[in-house]
Amino acid sequence: xxxxxxxxxxxxxxxxxxxxxxxxxxxxxxxxxxxxxxxxxxxxxxxxxxxxxxxxxxxxxxxxxxxxxxxxxxxxxxxxxxxxxxxxxxxxxxxxxxxxxxxxxxxxxxxxxxxxxxxxxxxxxxxxxxxxxxxxxxxxxxxxxxxxxxxxxxxxxxxxxxxxxxxxxxxxxxxxxxxxxxxxxxxxxxxxxxxxxxxxxxxxxxxxxxxxxxxxxxxxxxxxxxxxxxxxxxxxxxxxxxxxxxxxxxxxxxxxxxxxxxxxxxxxxxxxxxxxxxxxxxxxxxxxx
Numbered sequence: 001x002x003x004x005x006x007x008x009x010x011x012x013x014x015x016x017x018x019x020x021x022x023x024x025x026x027x028x029x030x031x032x033x034x035x036x037x038x039x040x041x042x043x044x045x046x047x048x049x050x051x052x053x054x055x056x057x058x059x060x061x062x063x064x065x066x067x068x069x070x071x072x073x074x075x076x077x078x079x080x081x082x083x084x085x086x087x088x089x090x091x092x093x094x095x096x097x098x099x100x101x102x103x104x105x106x107x108x109x110x111x112x113x114x115x116x117x118x119x120x121x122x123x124x125x126x127x128x129x130x131x132x133x134x135x136x137x138x139x140x141x142x143x144x145x146x147x148x149x150x151x152x153x154x155x156x157x158x159x160x161x162x163x164x165x166x167x168x169x170x171x172x173x174x175x176x177x178x179x180x181x182x183x184x185x186x187x188x189x190x191x192x193x194x195x196x197x198x199x200x201x202x203x204x205x206x207x208x209x210x211x212x213x214x215x216x217x218x219x220x221x222x223x224x225x226x227x228x229x230x231x232x233x234x235x236x237x238x239x240x241x242x243x244x245x246x247x248x249x250x251x252x253x254x255x256x257x258x259x260x261x262x263x264x265x266x267x268x269x270x271x272x273x274x275x276x277x278x279x280x281x282x283x284x285x286x287x288x289x
Contacts, residue, residue: 001154003124006030006068008060009043013074013130016143018047023269024151024210031063039132057082062089068127070096072114074143075130077103086129096121102142111149140261155210178225180232182240185224185271186278202279217268226264237267
């Protein structure tokens with residue numbers, strides 16, 4: 001099973017891969033040019049990346065191919081520039097690689113073929129490459145969607161028995177309360193969940209957050225009205241996602257955090273992670289046999 005996702009930290013495909021790994025508590029990393037150089041300035045500190053002695057993009061590309069078990073390149077159309085170089089270097093180094101061309105397949109098919117590629121080549125560390133944002137403004141969302149679907153497929157195969165969706169007593173799928181803040185949402189969910197559901201969430205390890213997410217995310221979105229215009233809660237979740245990015249980091253990297261990519265699915269994960277921490281801290285629970 002995949003254990004780690006790495007990339008070169010560039011805007012677009014690289015950051016989509018890293019953001020998805022962070023979202024699902026999956027280990028991430030990768031080598032980046034000296035100075036954490038990227039097209040939008042300096043790569044944000046939230047990414048756990050290794051800075052090289054050289055500021056060469058090709059050297060960074062080569063190192064990530066070497067450090068991974070295989071490389072997937074995702075694009076809308078034929079490979080050019082750094083993406084084409086990635087393919088060329090992977091072939092030269094005799095490392096497994098696969099190109100997902102979204103002009104020839106949709107995102108779901110891309111996730112299926114990625115799953116087959118990872119499985120067939122026994123890949124535990126996956127290098128993700130593709131165009132930067134300035135070359136393809138749609139690549140971030142596409143890569144994020146493909147990797148999220150791929151992770152779901154992996155979890156469906158490996159979920160522990162106590163984390164199966166049919167073992168968790170799901171919340172009712174109807175809007176019950178438009179909580180304005182993350183804290184309100186967490187407390188409301190904790191109060192309305194059955195004991196077994198709270199037990200499963202509180203006792204789940206970090207690497208199983210994905211199983212919980214795919215079991216509960218849709219219901220959380222509906223129950224709290226995230227997909228029905230609850231913008232106050234959405235913005236509260238966005239603020240939580242910004243935590244750890246100090247004003248110093250904002251100044252150095254000139255980050256416009258108000259434009260940081262985030263969607264309703266991301267907000268649901270923020271709520272789930274906060275709920276898990278709340279239950280771990282405020283409830284002494286045991287899994288009921």
